[in-house]
Amino acid sequence: xxxxxxxxxxxxxxxxxxxxxxxxxxxxxxxHTEQFIVNALRRSQQLTLSLVAVENDQIVGHVAISPxxxxxxxxxxxxxxxxxxxxxxxxxxxxxxxIKAALAQLQQLGGAGCVVLGDPGYYGRFGFKALPGLQLxxxxxxYFQAQAFAGESPVGxxxxxxxxxxxx
Numbered sequence: 001x002x003x004x005x006x007x008x009x010x011x012x013x014x015x016x017x018x019x020x021x022x023x024x025x026x027x028x029x030x031x032h033t034e035q036f037i038v039n040a041l042r043r044s045q046q047l048t049l050s051l052v053a054v055e056n057d058q059i060v061g062h063v064a065i066s067p068x069x070x071x072x073x074x075x076x077x078x079x080x081x082x083x084x085x086x087x088x089x090x091x092x093x094x095x096x097x098x099i100k101a102a103l104a105q106l107q108q109l110g111g112a113g114c115v116v117l118g119d120p121g122y123y124g125r126f127g128f129k130a131l132p133g134l135q136l137x138x139x140x141x142x143y144f145q146a147q148a149f150a151g152e153s154p155v156g157x158x159x160x161x162x163x164x165x166x167x168x
Contacts, residue, residue, distance in 0.1 A: 005097060008050040016035075022087055023086065051098055061098050079117075080102065085098075116128050134158065136158050
């Protein structure tokens with residue numbers, strides 16, 4: 001697989017929207033608004049990282065990283081997601097490569113840590129785990145996971161940017 005991971009370009013936005021819509025279309029545990037969330041994060045200038053995976057000049061995957069607030073006041077924490085791969089390309093390591101690249105870049109930017117909401121079996125492979133004392137209200141603890149890059153993990157509740165409430 002000859003894949004390049006790069007920052008999104010302005011002319012990638014429509015493809016990212018279609019990709020994100022398709023990736024979540026049949027997901028049972030989805031709000032089916034992920035494409036609106038990515039666009040709202042972009043409009044709000046809250047996309048710390050927006051990376052695309054490209055194969056043969058075609059975008060095959062996308063990942064977003066945005067800041068989160070922790071009630072304890074801990075600084076430098078971010079949220080991973082949404083992450084999208086075209087349905088016919090899933091299971092080929094594209095999502096994994098995007099996650100690894102995003103986490104590495106986030107650490108290079110000086111991020112303190114990252115949270116993710118999702119399958120613990122999948123995200124655990126990248127160092128995420130449920131941390132006692134760190135929670136996302138209304139979500140079962142095992143599905144809200146985090147990893148600290150440096151220092152101790154914060155305690156408190158996490159709040160994503162209001163763009164995560166976007167419905168169009």
